[in-house]
Amino acid sequence: MVQLVPYAVPIEGDKTLLVWELSSGPTPEALHLKHSLFTVFSQFGLLYSVRLFPNAAVGSPGFSAIIKFYSARDAHRAQKACDQKQLFHTSPVKVCLGTRRKAVHHNTLAVNSSRCQKLANYIFVFHEWSKRIIK
Secondary structure, eight states, rough: OOOOOSSSSSOGGGGEEEEEOOOOSSSHHHHHHHHHHHHHHHSSSSSEEEEEEOTTTTSSEEEEEEEEEEEEHHHHHHHHHTTTTTTSSSSSOOOEEEOOOOTTTTTOBBOOHHHHHHHHHHHHTSOOOSOOOOO
């Protein structure tokens, strides 16, 4: 099966995972949690970003995360494999795909050159991709 992966900032909901019920303590532990999220979810494909947010003060202590993949297929695989699993602690985390559809009337933003190179290396499995990118 052929998969088209554009060299653009992923904005579609089917490339975005929402992860919640992440428990953690103070800031150093939160930084470790962000690294752990990156480690777990990057096993399914190349990540564009991992963003960690503290829960609201009125809610339970802990964090939620938004994880963006370049590929919708990778995001779907990660969601199926990680939802309701005990990834980091004794209680299971909840993982769902974003529901936002492709933004209407928004210009697609190209990824910067370093992310473009990283994506090309991932897709073409080269270890020494040229730093000179021709537009």
